[in-house]
Amino acid sequence: MSDRALAVAGVLCVLVLVGTGVPVGGQATPGGGVIDVTVAGGGVVTDTDTGNGSTYVWQDEPIDVSATFRDAREFTNYCVWLGYEREDASPQELVEKCDPKALSEGTNGTSEFTNVTWPSNVSGEQDLVVEVQGLSGEFNATLLDRETVPVTVITRSGDIDGDGLSNAREAENGYNLSNADMDGDGLNDGPEVNRYESNPQNPDTDGDGVRDGEEIEIGIDPSTADTDGDGLSDGTEVNLLRTDPDSRWTPVWLAGLVVLVGGTIVVGGTRFRGWWRERGDGAVAGSGGSSSQDEVEDVAVDGSEPAGGPERVDEPPEPLTDEDRVEALLREHGGRMKQSRIVEDTDWSKAKVSRLLSSMNDEGTVEKLSIGRENIVSLDGHGPEAARSPHEEPPQEENASD
Known part of the structure; x- marks a missing residue:
């Protein structure tokens, strides 16, 4: 049979199958099969991310499809058919004629389909279908293999992902055509x-x-x-x-807040320091009336405590004169103190205390009495005279220069 007769037989076979609406497919016969299918040409969308594993093609621009297949031992003549299909429709042809091929045993063949365009009413996700059929006799065709390639047919003015950008603009900028x-x-x-x-x-x-x-x-x-x-x-x-990024006043009120917080800290710190000082002064004043052994030195000559113990009186209002302070100290210690203790409590010099006590003694405000090397200073009625023997000589007053 001539090559022309084989080609005619193949075309008639395809037309019969397609015309009767019988889907081309099913279980392929072992042996010959599709090795590779490539899609190229100006109609293929390149330099962009499709994102769904599909080959994107322009509806109105041609593509080239190349299908390589191997021979089947029981066949010498073949026919390669190119079409498309969707899930909800039967396969449709993209070319009017199948491509006839004659192969010897152990060889491969390639069918080239150039300048293939999609129908104007076809768009969206499709499957490009390549079928290899073995021919025997004049009208008998056997499906040897079937290969599908996912494609998405788009128009330049369309918007396949519905993001508001045309397909053409997304392709020009290399954007993802399938992701809004x-x-x-x-x-x-x-x-x-x-x-x-x-x-x-x-x-x-x-x-x-x-x-x-x-x-x-x-x-x-x-x-x-x-x-x-x-x-x-x-x-x-x-x-x-957490401020308003659309308001120019943010730095202004932030600065005001800083000033307010800083002022509050300063005022609070000042008040706390004053309170702490007052608390400390109160503690010192309270310790002046302590009955510890170191502070209770205003003992009688015979070593006995003054009757009734130390007398607690309210602290006189400030300011106090030196004489008032001495009298207050004496009252706090039961009306009687050693002169050395007065020096310690007032933090005055010995000479100042000696002159002041001598003056107060002359005025009759206090009474000084020397016992041994120590001077005892007392208020009126609190002197230690009762502790002396009636045969003792009255003690001599200490020199004012002490």
């Missing part, structure tokens, strides 16, 4: 490009720490790091300060 929000920032690619001038491939176009979609929800500019121009980035205001 490439960077996952909550803002579709169309509004990012057409309205907000942000980058649909960067979730934070201005690098301020706030995602573009969140910035639109807040009402600030996703392409500007400091929307209100107050010197604080939108991310700092939103994430750290």
Whole structure:
């Protein structure tokens, strides 16, 4: 049989199968089969991310399909058919004639389909179908293998992912044709490009720490790091300060807050320090009336405690004269003290205390009595005379220069 007769037989076989609506497919006969299918040409969308594993092709531009297959031992003549199908429809042809091939045993063949275009009413996800049939006799064809390639047919003016950008524009910019929000920032690619001038491939176009979609929800500019121009980035205001990134007054009230807090700390610290000092002075004053052994030195000559113990009196109001202070000390210690103790409690010099006591003794305010090397100073009625023997000589007053 001539090659021309074989070709005619193959075409008639395909037309019969397609015309009767019988799907071409089923279990392939072992042996010959498709090795590889490639899709190329100007109609293939390149330099872009499709994202779904499908080959994107332009509906109105031609593509080239190359199918390589191996022979089957029981056949010498073959026919390669090219078509398309969808899940809800039977296979349809893309070329009017199948490509006849004659192969010797152990060889491979390649069918080339060039300038193939899709019907104007076909778009969306399809399967490009390549079938290899073995021919025997004039009208008998046996399906040897069937290979499908996922393709998505698109138009330039269409918007396959519904993001507001045309397919042509996404292809020109290398955008993902199947993902409406490439960077996952909550803002579709169309509004990012057409309205907000942000980058649909960067979730934070201005690098301020706030995602573009969140910035639109807040009402600030996703392409500007400091929307209100107050010197604080939108991310700092939103994430750290919790202030309004669209208000220029933020630095002003922040400064006022700092002043207010600082003033409060200063005033509070001053009041606390005053309170602490008053508390300390009260503790010192209270310790002056202690009955410890070191402080109770105003003992009688015979070593006995004054009758009734130390007399506690209210502290006289300030300011006190030196004489008032001495009298207050004497009253706090039961009306009688050693002169050396007065020097210690007043922190005055010995000479000053000696002159002051001599003056008060002359005025009759206090009474000084020398016992051994120590002077005992007492208020009226609290002197230690009762403790002396009636045969003792009255003690001599100490020299005023002591």
